[in-house]
Amino acid sequence: MFDLNYMPLIGILVVVVGFALKFNPLLVVTAAGLATGIAVDMDFIALIETFGEKFMNSRQLASFLLILPVIAILERYGLQQRAKTWIANIKGATTTRILSMYFVVRECSAALGLLSLAGQAQTVRPLLAPMVLGAATNTHGDLPKPIKDLISAHAAACDNIAVFFGEDIFIAFGAVLLMDAFLKENGIAGIEPLHIGLWAIPTAIAALIVHLFRLARFEAKIRNLIAEHKSQQTKNAEGALS
Amino acid sequence: MSAPVNENTVNSTAIISIENIYLLIGFVVMFLVVKTLQDKQHPQKYTTALFWFLFGNVFLFGDLSIKLIGESLTYQWVGFSVIAIALLAGFGKVSMGSYHQPSAEQLESDAKRIGNKLFVPAVLIPVVTVVCTLLLSNLNIAEVYLFDQKHVTLASLTLACGVALIVAWRFTSGSPFQALSESRRLVDSIGWAAILPQMLAMLGGVFIVANTGTAIQDLVKLFISPDNRFMLVVLYCVGMALFTMIMGNAFAAFPVMTAGVALPFLIEGHGAAAAPLVAIGMYSGYCGTLMTPMAANFNIVPAALLDLKDKYQVIKVQIPTAIALLIINIFLMYGVIFND
Numbered sequence: 001m002f003d004l005n006y007m008p009l010i011g012i013l014v015v016v017v018g019f020a021l022k023f024n025p026l027l028v029v030t031a032a033g034l035a036t037g038i039a040v041d042m043d044f045i046a047l048i049e050t051f052g053e054k055f056m057n058s059r060q061l062a063s064f065l066l067i068l069p070v071i072a073i074l075e076r077y078g079l080q081q082r083a084k085t086w087i088a089n090i091k092g093a094t095t096t097r098i099l100s101m102y103f104v105v106r107e108c109s110a111a112l113g114l115l116s117l118a119g120q121a122q123t124v125r126p127l128l129a130p131m132v133l134g135a136a137t138n139t140h141g142d143l144p145k146p147i148k149d150l151i152s153a154h155a156a157a158c159d160n161i162a163v164f165f166g167e168d169i170f171i172a173f174g175a176v177l178l179m180d181a182f183l184k185e186n187g188i189a190g191i192e193p194l195h196i197g198l199w200a201i202p203t204a205i206a207a208l209i210v211h212l213f214r215l216a217r218f219e220a221k222i223r224n225l226i227a228e229h230k231s232q233q234t235k236n237a238e239g240a241l242s
Numbered sequence: 243m244s245a246p247v248n249e250n251t252v253n254s255t256a257i258i259s260i261e262n263i264y265l266l267i268g269f270v271v272m273f274l275v276v277k278t279l280q281d282k283q284h285p286q287k288y289t290t291a292l293f294w295f296l297f298g299n300v301f302l303f304g305d306l307s308i309k310l311i312g313e314s315l316t317y318q319w320v321g322f323s324v325i326a327i328a329l330l331a332g333f334g335k336v337s338m339g340s341y342h343q344p345s346a347e348q349l350e351s352d353a354k355r356i357g358n359k360l361f362v363p364a365v366l367i368p369v370v371t372v373v374c375t376l377l378l379s380n381l382n383i384a385e386v387y388l389f390d391q392k393h394v395t396l397a398s399l400t401l402a403c404g405v406a407l408i409v410a411w412r413f414t415s416g417s418p419f420q421a422l423s424e425s426r427r428l429v430d431s432i433g434w435a436a437i438l439p440q441m442l443a444m445l446g447g448v449f450i451v452a453n454t455g456t457a458i459q460d461l462v463k464l465f466i467s468p469d470n471r472f473m474l475v476v477l478y479c480v481g482m483a484l485f486t487m488i489m490g491n492a493f494a495a496f497p498v499m500t501a502g503v504a505l506p507f508l509i510e511g512h513g514a515a516a517a518p519l520v521a522i523g524m525y526s527g528y529c530g531t532l533m534t535p536m537a538a539n540f541n542i543v544p545a546a547l548l549d550l551k552d553k554y555q556v557i558k559v560q561i562p563t564a565i566a567l568l569i570i571n572i573f574l575m576y577g578v579i580f581n582d
Binding site for chain 2 (some may be wrong): 005006007008009011012015016019023024025026027029030031032033034036037039040042045047048049050051052053054055056057058059060061062063064065066067068069070071072073074075076077078079080081082083086087118119120121122123124125126127129140144146149150152153154155156157159160161164165168175178179182186188191194196197199200202203206207210211214241
């Protein structure tokens, strides 16, 4: 217990300090890798090779780049404008209602394993965000940029939270298989992926309740922010007159 | 979350193989490099182009290089490229260029002319991906498969993007080439964040080689009183969240925290039930994912995609839900894992 070797932890320290000092994350992560390798006396060339190997082997993470041309061309021909107009024609479509509906559909479909059915690049940017912005404009009139940003950020958050807390119910999903493999490797027998998936349900329901509750209060928050913004503007205008 | 690749043991040739997908990504990136160099008003066109060139190189020539000069030398030049990429981004040499943006009236009139057909290609991407994954994954003629058998979802997604691009070409008057050019605006607005997930995978690799996991376990043991069940649960859940925030991925945190805390102290020490323990433990990690810029794909890329002024705004919106769920997870875990 007293011959604890702290050297391999230096990378974590670099990440935390680098982030606190607001350096570029790519730089921070690379520095953390270099520092860790050097701290544990890795051969420098071997360290560079580890960098290269891991970078090469995780290239599938860049596949979202293939979606962007489709989204880009559709936006060039007015996709976001169309989404706004379309929502404007649906009566009773408020920001909160659209977000809540999306959340429920996304979490349920993720629980069924349909993870690639939606996503930040596929659905949030081209469809969900313009729709909720359109709905908010319908209800409240023109929106200032900070409120637009807040609404867009909520759209992105809905997608993340719904998919994260839905996906572990689906037993063929990577996370459940990873947990199952970990338990088997460590000699814990008699647990099937199904058990792990079932125990994901309580948290999934909690996520649904917590986030829908927050969304339910969001409409009022938008209204308050806009009222605040308007009174600020009136004040500024009066200030300019007098 | 980025799922670990499902390793089937099938070794087969495929038309949409993972190598071909990497080549395609490489071509797309190189096309953007050329477009960047042609952008006369770009403030940093040479360094931005170099950044993407170094990145695209790995996709275009990586596999070829392994065949020609072997793994060791290939990994070395890729490793040095990665450091150069980090330096270019780190010193602010990568930026947005200038783009031809149609006027608002133009967009409105195009949207009106094309109508709801504009949604079709966007909806086709997920639909085609799912249909291919579920129905066509084993499609083959004489053992030549359509999709890479180890990467069926990714291959399906690639095909779906191709289909959507062709349909978009038909409905709009823009060509696939124009689509690629237009995508430079989106790629540039994402910028360095596009590469962060791969960099984190790299850091995780170094941590494994350096036995960082063992060091964390030793460190954790210094702070644990093995009798206090509730504090052990708190430590495991909060530890999962914190370590996930550092690593940007709950999958990287899970083996370390579970082997360090959950397995020796909770399962072996107090006879905790393993299934709810790991399920809730992983979800505690996901709470961390919602709160960290290291999970760039989920938190930073969308902020760029949505053109938010504050690139941490998505995280800020997610924090209340994440913390509430972390607290719920702690009490839920404490309530269900002990049988006696």
